[in-house]
Amino acid sequence: MLELDVAVRNVLRQRRRALFALLTIVGGVVALMLASGFIEWIFLQMRESTIQSQLGHVQVVRSGYFEGGAADPYANLLPADEANGELQSLSTAPGVQVVAPRLAFTGLISFGEATLSFSGEGVDPGKEIRLSKGIQIISGEPMSPSDPTGLVIGEGLAANLGVKVGDRVVLLVTTKSRGVNGVDCHVRGIFSTYSKSFDDSSLRVPLVTARKLVKVAGATNWVVVLDRTDATSLFMEQYGAQLKSKGFDAVPWYDLADFYNKTVVLFSRQVGVVKLLIGMIIILSISNTLSMAVIERMNEIGTVMALGKRRKAVLRMFIIEGVILGLLGGALGVVVGYLLAHLISAIGIPMPPPPGMAKGYIGEIMITPLLVLDALLLAVGTTLIASIVPAWRASNVIIVDALRHQR
Template sequence: MINFVTEVRIAARNLKRNRNRTLIGVLTIACGLIAYLLAGGFIEWIFESMRESTIRSQLGHVQIVRPGYMEKGIADPYNFLLPAKSIEFEKIKDFPEVVSVAQRLAFSGLISHGETTISFIGEGIEPDKEEVISSHIHIRSGSNVSIADQREVLLGSGLAKKLGVNPGDTVVLLVTAANGTPNAIEAKVSGAFVTAVKEFDDNALRLPIEISRKLMRVQGSTSWVLLLNDTTQTLQTVTRLRSTLPITNFEAIPWSDLADFYNKTVVLFGKQINLMRAIIAIIIVLTISNTQTMSVLERTTEIGTILATGLHRSGILRMFILEGALIGSIGGVFGIFLGFGIAEILSLIGIPMPPAPGMDTGFTAQILVTPRLAVHALVLAIATTLIASAVPAWKASRMNIVNALRCNQ
């Protein structure tokens, strides 16, 4: 009985017998994986960039709200207010993974400048804490709001453009306060910001939370926003918060439950990368299947001789399967190393990208080859070569010994 190591050595020697055919198979797999890694790495970079931008410009890693706020509080936020000061808020600040906790007050109304009046969605923020949490908000002109009780407003770039205002201009905010009465204030435009979401930039503004509370005639906040050391800690922190905070008064929501645009983008790009994976798999299967079929035809007499000497048909089957697995493994490792190297070079150079739809500024992209992507590539290479080798290997193992011995006579 031949042991497994010997079978692998025999399979490797068989591959050396026709180096050109083996090389074509290895290069086909390697090139397919390079294309997969570069495309997948580009999408992974987009995912990471969009994820961090969404977290660090709008949502934070975790939001704490009153139970039912997400279902009913959007239309009636002031019946779901969190306290301005509480023991729970102080406890959260002491979590080791929490970088910052900030209160926000959501509101909406009309903003006017000159003869132009437009609806807006507003956020009352704590400027000092939001400077850390909203680090991915880019100030296009002017400056961020910086003083807690100063009447200044930071506008989304699209909203500022609609109003035709510049930093230093004065606007009027008109709202319906929590008690149902109208209220209005004048505020100076401190600047305009840009995020990765154009719809948000076209409608949003930010005020110091103390001014927002006076405007809406309320105390407290609609949400507490947490920024963590690392995004991977989100679910662990949410679990801890849900076990620590009273469920009747507080609800902890991870950013992923709030990022609808990001989630839809992941689904869309995920379908594209799955399609590409399928195309690469088909190419590898066809190429390796052809390679193995030619190998079986050329070695028909040899197969008959081996069977005649007493080797079981399962041994022939394993021999060709192992040859396919070796081609897949060598091509997979080679392709992963080359793909990773090319990705690193392209990332160092940078990939200039045009502005996204609706945006007016481009960006420089990179390629992020993650360990998960590399493992998927290696599995793709080995699995497809095994599938491609199965039919030729089965045919080789089912050969009639007498006919095989007569093949080239």
């Protein structure tokens, strides 16, 4: 306790130097919180957009579908009966908002003299209202159960094809029996998502029309939407093995979101580089501050050691000073960073479209408890490291030389 009291007094009496050190730590903590908070917000928005526009939280398919069955999806169909016991059981499971069947297919879409390839999905219009919140209808209306030939088409695909709401198009596909089938539809709406590649190639039609077009009665997958994204792992623990025993695979969204996963890895590495640079700046600044303090207090160090103070006690005293600076700077940095994050989020950060996305967005900064802890650990850890060398020098001075210093 005596060493702590002495360390606190030493920090307080060297106000100018302590203030400079605190400003360095606070600046580093604030920079880390704002940068990491912005990346955390991007992760959240990208994750939820991926879930709510394409993947859902969990997809239930025939065993082996994603490993090889996707090449021949019609040979790996799920039961056709919408009142199927397994589907009903999942629909009533705790935490499940909706379970919707989908039928994936590919083909050609023609309008006038233009013909393009597309990737399509047959969906239940009533259930997709709750499932596809990440899909924005920018023109026209969403699909309706009362309009079986009304489809919605991605913004990019619509532009490339030259269609608008109300235009009639022809869909041509290869059926399960390897024949060719077509259907005449009209564009009911044009949609947009976060993913430009998805908007450039995708369309959706009511499930009943997709089944007639492909001439099958089942679904390629059941899409499960939960009330919370962080409940996905719990759902997998409770139902994954059960579904596996019945010939189904339950695949969570994070195993399917390849673009999201790669983006997280890339941005996390960038944040790691920022953290390393901030840490180096703090270490150099605090180390220089404490080294100057050792030089200026050399007579004092020699005196206390001549009076019987052990070298380990001197070492601890300077390390404690560094830790105190880290705690104070970290706490102040967290408060300042938190207030700045809320102010910046209230104003908004206009951002251009990043690679792979269709539109720009207004960014925010999201501060999480883990981020706050990470910032505090950075402040305390770097100051602790920075204090080791100056503390070792102070504890290893020759007493006689220290007493003669500057005399």
